[in-house]
Each structure stands twice: as structure tokens, then as C-alpha cells.
Amino acid sequence: MHMYGNWRSAAAFRVRIALKLKGIAYEETFIDLDAGDQHKPEFRTINPQGAVPALYDGDGPPLTQSLAILDYLEETQGGVLLLPEEPRARARVRSLAQVVACDTHPLYVPRVRTFLMEEYGLPRDRMLAFLRNAFETGLKTLETRLAAEPGTGRFCQGDAVSHADLCLVSLWVGTGIFGVETAAYPTVARIAEACLALPEVAEAHPLRQPGAPAV
Numbered sequence: 001m002h003m004y005g006n007w008r009s010a011a012a013f014r015v016r017i018a019l020k021l022k023g024i025a026y027e028e029t030f031i032d033l034d035a036g037d038q039h040k041p042e043f044r045t046i047n048p049q050g051a052v053p054a055l056y057d058g059d060g061p062p063l064t065q066s067l068a069i070l071d072y073l074e075e076t077q078g079g080v081l082l083l084p085e086e087p088r089a090r091a092r093v094r095s096l097a098q099v100v101a102c103d104t105h106p107l108y109v110p111r112v113r114t115f116l117m118e119e120y121g122l123p124r125d126r127m128l129a130f131l132r133n134a135f136e137t138g139l140k141t142l143e144t145r146l147a148a149e150p151g152t153g154r155f156c157q158g159d160a161v162s163h164a165d166l167c168l169v170s171l172w173v174g175t176g177i178f179g180v181e182t183a184a185y186p187t188v189a190r191i192a193e194a195c196l197a198l199p200e201v202a203e204a205h206p207l208r209q210p211g212a213p214a215v
Contacts, residue, residue, distance in 0.1 A: 104138030
């Protein structure tokens, strides 16, 4: 498999984790989102949306959208199962994953940040306030649900890693990158730390990818 990604992309991060957890060999080409490489014609032929990740598996067009890719890997590949078999548990995992991937992450991607500053003249500090509000709204939803719902265990759903955890940890790592306060979310923090303790997640971490700043 061959994936186009970016070190900072939360969506690429969660797909990278799934590939590693399932033991799938892959190569990754990094697209410089800050330099605007996603807008170049050669990448737009890969993904007309100009977004990462884009995953090639053999012949045919690439797969895009992280949740769709995660489902594809679950349905076609062996290794660690990342969706529970019981229908209600599976629905809960998908619901938690979508809190991040559908409702929170889209609000802080580069194209939104750039639009706010260039089209509306929003100063950088106010743009960052908007971004942090998006993070905080998603984190509050996760914390409320994970702290109260009986399905929560060591991870989001029981004691096995699932798509919900891949999404949660991708959001959590972003809090450090963008300076979001996290003290109010102890359940999310506990689950994120359990994820980050897994070697596959540590290897997939954004700050361990080419192009990431030295820490």
C-alpha cells in the first residue's frame, strides 16, 4: 500500500495507526500542506479535494476520507480487529469516532484556518481562539460520554482499541500542537495515554514523521 499524508494531519495519523496495528506494509509520501502542495495539479489528480490521506491499494483510484479508509482496512485486512462485533457496541464506536472526524477535526484543518484569515481578515490570535473552541467542544463531548457511559473501559469501548480510540488520540495529540488546555478532560486523557503507550501508536505519532519540528 502507498499513502499520501502529512506529519501533522490528524486524519493521516489515525490511518497510519490502523496500518501499523494491523501489520500492513506501506509506504508514505508526505505532502507539505503549509507550502500548499495539496493544491498542485499533480496532487489534485490524486485527490480532487486536495486533502490527505489518500491510500492506494493495488490498482484503481486511491481511497480517501479517513473513516472510509479505516472501514476498508477493517473489511479487507486481517490483524487486530478495530471494530467490535456486537452491533450496538460497533455503533457506539462509530459515533464516538464521528464526534472527532466529522464534527471537530473539519473545523481546524488548514483550509479553514487560511480562509478565516485571508477572506475575513481574522487576526491569527482570533483564528486560534476559534480553533481552540472547536477542540474544546469535541473534547467536552467525549469527556461527558466516556465518563458516564457503561461501555467505556481501558479504551473508548471496553478494553480493546477501536476506531474511536484512533480518532480520540489524533485529537488529543493536536491539543499539544495547538496549545489547547486539557485539564478538564481526565477520562479522555487517560484513554489517550493508554493509546500512546502502544508501540504502534508511538511509531505513528505526528512528531515522529518526516517534516515534523524537532522537539
